[in-house]
Amino acid sequence: MKGSVIFRKINKDRLYLLKSYALDMLVMLVLIALLSVTGISIGFEYSHWYLLIIPFAMMNGLVLASLLHNTSHNNIKNDFLNRVVGEYCGYWVLYGFENFVLVHFLHHKYSDEELDPVNPKGMSFIVFLSAPMRYMIDATRKYLMKIHGSTENYSFIMKTQTLAFHVNIILRLVIWYMLLGKTLFLTFYLPGVLSIVAIFAHINYNCHQEKEDGSIEIVNLNHNLYYKIANFFTVGGYFHLNHHQNVNLFDPRFQGQSHSTFGLQAHLSNIFRKLSI
Secondary structure (H helix, E strand, C coil), rough: HHHHHHHHHHHHHHHHHHHHHHHHHHHHHHHHHHHHCCCCCCCCCCCCCHHHHHHHHHHHHHHHHHHHHHHHCCCCCCCHHHHHHHHHHHHHHHCCCCHHHHHHHHHHHCCCCCCCCCCCCCCHHHHHHHHHHHHHHHHHHHHHHHHCCHHHHHHHHHHHHHHHHHHHHHHHHHHHHHHHHHHHHHHHHHHHHHHHHHHHHHHHHHHEEECCCEEEEEECCCCCCCHHHHHHHCCCCCCCHHHHCCCCCHHHHHHCCCCCHHHHHHHHHHHHCCCCC
16 A cells, blocks of 8 residues: 555544554564564574674664655555565554654645644754654644544544554564564664664754744755765665655655766665566
8 A cells, every 4th residue: 555545544534543553463462472482583692793783783774764765655666565665664663654654744744834743943953853753743643633623532542542552662672672682682673773763853853954034944965974875875865855846756866867876876776666667
């Protein structure tokens, strides 16, 4: 199911998210039971050498952030593969693919307004980074109450799905811990997921720049070594203006440019975009 279809279903069916959370919970409980019974784990005994994994875990996180972002826009053209990759990345960030779709579509629909779940206006970066999920939950709750009504019945639905949302986060953490073991969980998973949170926060904070008159300008950033490296691993993540102008670009650096400009990485991202061929 495409991101746009998911967003429409959330808008049309006030029980859609609750039903989705319930299904996710059931699947994860079954998976946890299977992992418990079989004892399957790829974990290793701890060694200080495993600290060397952390930089690669962070790189992996940046790549996953790009894939999660692109799959929300269905930029892997094979729909089945797009959803599989999106769900996998959604497990990494813990809150799931469909929740990312909701948050990201609201970001485009209400950019830099009250209902933008990742609007950092008026905050320092440290404040914005410290509790990004809180702001996403608050904005999406306001949006859902706006479209489905603030009745007592829907308020109960919202409370129930909020509880299910947080339970599912815990269940995903349990699955990763059981599957990876303590060592890889600490040295590979946690640095990876933290790098995803940090890069999304930094892109939204720095690429939406507040001007003196209070208006917001969306910009592309690629002017120093950090942005060049980050754009390599996130496949143009800081080319945020280009992305807002054309959400269907797998790599927004390609806007108005030849794919050959970026060599091997362009070739690899081009393969992802054309996997349905």
